[in-house]
Amino acid sequence: MTISDSPQTTENLSSLKQAWRQLIKTVADLRLAIVLLLAIAVFSISGTVIEQGESIPFYQxxxxxxxxxxxxxxxxxxxxxxxNHVYTTWWFLSILVLFGTSLTACTLTRQFPALKAARKWKFYQKPRQFQKLALSTQLNVDNLASVNETLQQKGYKTFQENQSIYARKGIIGRIGPIVVHAAMLIILGGAIWGALTGFLAQAMVPGGSEFKVNNIIEAGPLSQPQIPQNWGIRVNRFWIDYTPDGTIDQFYSDLSVINNDGEELKHKKIYVNEPLRYGGVTFYQTDWGIAAVQAQVNNSPIFQLPMAPLNTNGNGRIWGTWIPTKTDLSEGVSLLAKDLQGTMMVYDQQGDLYSAVRPGMILDINGVKLKIHQLIGSTGLQIKADPGIPFVYAGFGLLMMGVIMSYVSHSQIWVLQEDERCYLGGKTNRSQVTFERELLGIIDSLETTKS
Known part of the structure; x- marks a missing residue:
C-alpha cells in the first residue's frame, strides 16, 4: 500500500473536498450576495455624501x-x-472582490447547471408523468405530425423520439441570468481596475500659463503610467460670460495640449460638462478665480501682482492685493475684486474706500497716478484618469441586455401518443397566464384540425 492510498490520506482528501464544497456553497449563498450588495450600496452612498479627496483642514x-x-x-x-477616499480603500475593494467571487460561484454552481438542464431533451414515456404538470390534458389526436407542426408554428423547437415529443422555446431566458452575472463581474472588474490605476488631481492655473499634472490628490498604486510625463497643458485664455443681472452664465477655458518642446498636440475650448480628453486623461472645468492684476504707477513698466482670496465667512468670494505707490513700499493701496467683470474697489492706507475703478482708468492717489490695466483670471481644473470606465460602461450595456433576456419565458411542452390517446402538458418559469393562453390556443388549434 502506498502513502497516497492509505485510509488516513483518503479520509483527509475527502474532508478537504467536503470543506471546499461547503465553502463554495456558502460563498454562492444568495443571502451573502444580498448583504454584500447592500454594503456596497451603503458605502457608495457615504462616498457621495462625504466629500472625497479634500484636505485635512477641510474635514476638521x-x-x-x-x-x-x-x-x-x-x-x-x-x-x-x-x-475621505472610500472607493480606493482596501476594505471597499475587498468587498467588491468578495461580491465578485460570490457571483462567480453562483454562476458556476447554479446558472450553468440550470442552462445545461434546460438544453437537455426530456421525453415523457408514461402517461402518469403528465400528472405532475399543472397544465395537462388529453386529446383525440392520432397523428403526431400535426402536433409537431403546430408547435413549430408557435415558435417552439421540437424533438421527437418514437411516439413522444419534447418542445421548448425561450432558452435565451436561461442565458439571461448568466449574462447579468457576467456584466456585473465586468463592472466590478472595471471599478477595481480604475481604483488601482486611476488618479485624481486639481489645478488652479492663470490664463496664459503652462502646467503639468502634478497636484495629485488621489492615486491608485498602479497609476504612475497614467500620469502624463511627456506633455502638459497651456491655458491660452480664461473668461466668464455673465447674465444681464450680473450672475455667472458660464466660464470657459481655451486649452492646448503641448509636448515638452511646446508644440501643440490638441486644442479645445472647455466649459462645464464639456471636458478635454487626451491620452486617457480628462480635464474638467470646475472652478475659477482671480489670479493677478496688472497695474502701472506713473510711467513705470507694467507690473503684475498676485491676488489672494479673502475670508468672507461664507458671504461671497472676494480677492484682494496690496499695490505699492512708492518704491520703498512705505505707502500703497488695497485693491479688491469680486469677479472678472472689471469693477474693482480701491481702499487707502486708513482702510477707507477711496474709489471704484475699472480697467484702463487712472487714479490720482498718494501723489501718484495709478493705472489698473486688467485682471488675470485663473481656471480651476479637475484632472482625472480612470482606465476602468470603458469596462464599466461595457458592463452596464451588457447588464441591460442580460436583464431584457432574463424576462423571456422558458416554456416546455411534452406530448405522448399512446394508442388512440394523446397526452399534452407543459410548464413555464414565468408569465404563467400568458403560457396558459398559448397552450389553450395550441389545444384549440389541434382540436380544430382534428374535426
Missing amino acids: ENYPEDPALFGFLTWKVILILGL
Missing part, C-alpha cells in the same frame, strides 16, 4: 469633534476609516 472644519455629526461622525473617524 466641516466634521468637528464637538458636536459630532450624528453623534459619532468626526474628521478623525473619516480619516481613520478612509471615508
Whole structure:
C-alpha cells in the first residue's frame, strides 16, 4: 500500500473536498450576495455624501469633534476609516472582490447547471408523468405530425423520439441570468481596475500659463503610467460670460495640449460638462478665480501682482492685493475684486474706500497716478484618469441586455401518443397566464384540425 492510498490520506482528501464544497456553497449563498450588495450600496452612498479627496483642514472644519455629526461622525473617524477616499480603500475593494467571487460561484454552481438542464431533451414515456404538470390534458389526436407542426408554428423547437415529443422555446431566458452575472463581474472588474490605476488631481492655473499634472490628490498604486510625463497643458485664455443681472452664465477655458518642446498636440475650448480628453486623461472645468492684476504707477513698466482670496465667512468670494505707490513700499493701496467683470474697489492706507475703478482708468492717489490695466483670471481644473470606465460602461450595456433576456419565458411542452390517446402538458418559469393562453390556443388549434 502506498502513502497516497492509505485510509488516513483518503479520509483527509475527502474532508478537504467536503470543506471546499461547503465553502463554495456558502460563498454562492444568495443571502451573502444580498448583504454584500447592500454594503456596497451603503458605502457608495457615504462616498457621495462625504466629500472625497479634500484636505485635512477641510474635514476638521466641516466634521468637528464637538458636536459630532450624528453623534459619532468626526474628521478623525473619516480619516481613520478612509471615508475621505472610500472607493480606493482596501476594505471597499475587498468587498467588491468578495461580491465578485460570490457571483462567480453562483454562476458556476447554479446558472450553468440550470442552462445545461434546460438544453437537455426530456421525453415523457408514461402517461402518469403528465400528472405532475399543472397544465395537462388529453386529446383525440392520432397523428403526431400535426402536433409537431403546430408547435413549430408557435415558435417552439421540437424533438421527437418514437411516439413522444419534447418542445421548448425561450432558452435565451436561461442565458439571461448568466449574462447579468457576467456584466456585473465586468463592472466590478472595471471599478477595481480604475481604483488601482486611476488618479485624481486639481489645478488652479492663470490664463496664459503652462502646467503639468502634478497636484495629485488621489492615486491608485498602479497609476504612475497614467500620469502624463511627456506633455502638459497651456491655458491660452480664461473668461466668464455673465447674465444681464450680473450672475455667472458660464466660464470657459481655451486649452492646448503641448509636448515638452511646446508644440501643440490638441486644442479645445472647455466649459462645464464639456471636458478635454487626451491620452486617457480628462480635464474638467470646475472652478475659477482671480489670479493677478496688472497695474502701472506713473510711467513705470507694467507690473503684475498676485491676488489672494479673502475670508468672507461664507458671504461671497472676494480677492484682494496690496499695490505699492512708492518704491520703498512705505505707502500703497488695497485693491479688491469680486469677479472678472472689471469693477474693482480701491481702499487707502486708513482702510477707507477711496474709489471704484475699472480697467484702463487712472487714479490720482498718494501723489501718484495709478493705472489698473486688467485682471488675470485663473481656471480651476479637475484632472482625472480612470482606465476602468470603458469596462464599466461595457458592463452596464451588457447588464441591460442580460436583464431584457432574463424576462423571456422558458416554456416546455411534452406530448405522448399512446394508442388512440394523446397526452399534452407543459410548464413555464414565468408569465404563467400568458403560457396558459398559448397552450389553450395550441389545444384549440389541434382540436380544430382534428374535426
